[in-house]
Amino acid sequence: MQTLQKLSNRLFYLPPYQKTDRPILAAIVGDNQTLLIDSGNSSNHAKQFKEQLTSYHIVGDILALTHWHWDHVFGLYEMDMPSIANVITNDKITQLQELSWEDKELDERVKAGIEIPFCADAIKLELGSNREVIIQNPTIIFEKRIRLNLGGVTCIIEHVGGDHSSDSNLIYILEEKALFLGDCLYANMYAEKWHYTIEKMYKLLEKIESYNAEIYFLSHHPAPLTKDEFDRFALLLKTSASLTQKHHGELNAVAAEMSSHFERELTEDDLEIITYFVNGYA
Ligand SMILES: [Zn+2]
Structure with missing residues (x-):
């Protein structure tokens, strides 16, 4: 079981759990209101988070x-509080509400290439035999950007998109210099070949780097990144993008120049990133 982490009186997070694909959940505690980030992948996940917050006398408001x-x-139904989403997320949730999560329907969607095999497996594992999923409609729908005053803490939620999902938001906690990136820096996985596209990545990184942050949360990374760690990750992404462009998507050429550029052997993670850019190169 994951344990709630306290980074300051304002900032708490529950680490991700890879086995059933649970993402990071977070609480931003203001003087007047507490904002929760993401609802979790099941009622159990949401419940676990809420219970651990209770032990710190924290209750989410929104x-x-x-x-x-x-x-x-x-986890939206279990969270049972007003929620904020952008227009694209809202539309997608309306589509999700129509779907069944039983084995048969999940397997059919995997076969049709609409559902990702590892997501279907994680859904089965996380939900067990109770596949009744109620996904409530978000309460507050915004287009581009929304700013929240929680009392002593300011949160900016901005739609940034990117390869992973066109509706991705980032959430910036001004006074904490904390930036929640959701999954926006991960690849597009709802495609035949998982991929990054060069233009989308440049645009996204430019947007992210316009925020003055010292701690970065990626929803499926085991721990948040420091500024240095994030900068190194961003440099890796930018270098992969520019070398993919330069070598017209030739994997071996990109890998060779990358290795000499950084003066080191490439790791599996490096090669995965390069492969995603090569897959997205057209
Ligand atoms: Zn995602």
Whole structure:
């Protein structure tokens, strides 16, 4: 079981759990209101988070969604509070409400290439035999950007999109210099080949770097990144993008120049990133 982490009196998070694809959940505690980030991948996940918050006498008042994917929205019913989403997330949730999560329907969607095999497996594992999922409609729907005053803490939620999901938001906690990136820096996985596209990545990184942050939360990374760690990750993404462009998507050429550029052997993670850019190169 994951344990709630306290980073300051204002900032708490529950680490992700890879086995059933549970993302990070967070609480931003203001003097007047507490914002929760994402609802979790099931009622159990949401309940676990709420219970651990209770032990710190924290109760969520309002919830912001980073994007529509199942693992971020299936806990909405259990969270039972007003939620904030952008227009695209809202539309996607309306589509999710129509779907069945039983084995048969999940397997059919995997076969049709609409559902990702590892998501279907994680859904089965997380939900067990209770596949009744109620995904409530978000309460507050915004287009581009919304600013919240929680009392002593300011949160900016901005729609940034990106390859992973076109509805991705980032959530910036001004006084804490904390930036929640959801899954926006991960690849597009709802495609035949998982991929990044060069233009979307440049645009996204430019947007992210316009925020003055010292701690970065990626929803499926085990721990938040420091500024240095994030900068190194961003540099890796930018270098991969520019070398993919330069070598016209030739994987071996990109890998060779990357290795000499950074003067080190490439890791599996490096190669995965390069492969995603090569897959997205057209
Ligand atoms: Zn996602």
